[in-house]
Amino acid sequence: MASDTDEPADVGGWLGLIVPSSNATAEPEFRRALPDGITVHSARMELESVTVDELDAMSDDAARAARLLGHADVDAVAYACTTGSLIHGPGFDAELEERLADAAGVPAVATARSVVRALEALEADRIAVVTPYTAALDAKEREFLAAAGFDVASIDGRGLEANTAIGALTPDDAVRQVLDHVDGAAADDLDAVFVSCTNYRSLAAIERLESKLGVPVITSNGASLWDVCGVSGLEGDLDGLGTLLECERS
Incomplete structure (x- = not known):
């Protein structure tokens, strides 16, 4: 994250979040679990129904969303859609993370992975x-x-x-x-x-x-949040993740 002398003292970092357009849960769950000082900034991809065809079409929009979040100088990006990150079968999740990281210029995780x-x-x-x-x-x-x-x-x-x-x-x-x-x-x-x-x-x-x-x-959100915080380098206590909080990301 670029330094800025005008940055508010209580802001410890920025997380980018890519969500389907009809998702109203990921953002509030992320914000509720994160400590004060780490903020969440979102980009959306078009999706109304959770079907194979719509998820397939939505995955084509992921890189654009990641690129836009990169403009905000976020520390890391989470692609928050489980089936959207496994729809093309084994290996697609890892490939998606690589595409998102390239587009945003920062580490990226995808929910399925x-x-x-x-x-x-x-x-x-x-x-x-x-x-x-x-x-x-x-x-x-x-x-x-x-x-x-x-x-x-x-x-x-x-x-x-x-x-x-x-x-x-x-x-x-x-x-x-x-x-x-x-x-x-x-x-x-x-x-x-x-x-x-x-x-x-x-x-x-x-x-x-x-x-x-x-x-x-x-x-899904708990795993995504735990994972993206692990790759972001941001520090702070997460809340409500249960036993997973005791585990370190390898």
Whole structure:
């Protein structure tokens, strides 16, 4: 980040956030979890429904969004869309991060890859996954996670396509969905639970779920935030990420 003698003393850094146009969750969850002094600056990509075709088209707009955030001299960029960063299969997430970093001129992370890093940091192998998605997207997510080396014990989706409907879900909805899908006995056979989708308001559910299930729980925004702070070099305590907070990004 460029130095500036006029920079306010209470600003410790800038994070760039790339989100789908219909996402109303990632920005407030990032801001709530970040310490004072680290600010969030967003760029948006067009997306109304969470479908294969719209996600495919949206990924073409990612580099433009990253380039615009680079104009703001941000310290790092997070691409906050889970299925948008795995839609083209294994390897696309890493390729997307490279494209975004080149466009912005700073380190970049993409949610799907951030989730993999978070699960690896937790030394998780066998996982359960909860999503708001349709069966078609759940299948793509299962394929991606399996290719990354994880044993996906189960995956449960809500069947939603409209992203505004996903954004209307609450942390209580996330708690109920996870607990309906993963009972305490089943959790004994898991290393972690993953709540997918950056527009699913689930960050505030992490600590409740970890307390009830006794296993680490990660969310898309939680993993993305943990990851982008790791590459940005910015310092400060994050809030509400549960067990993941104890892990360092490798």
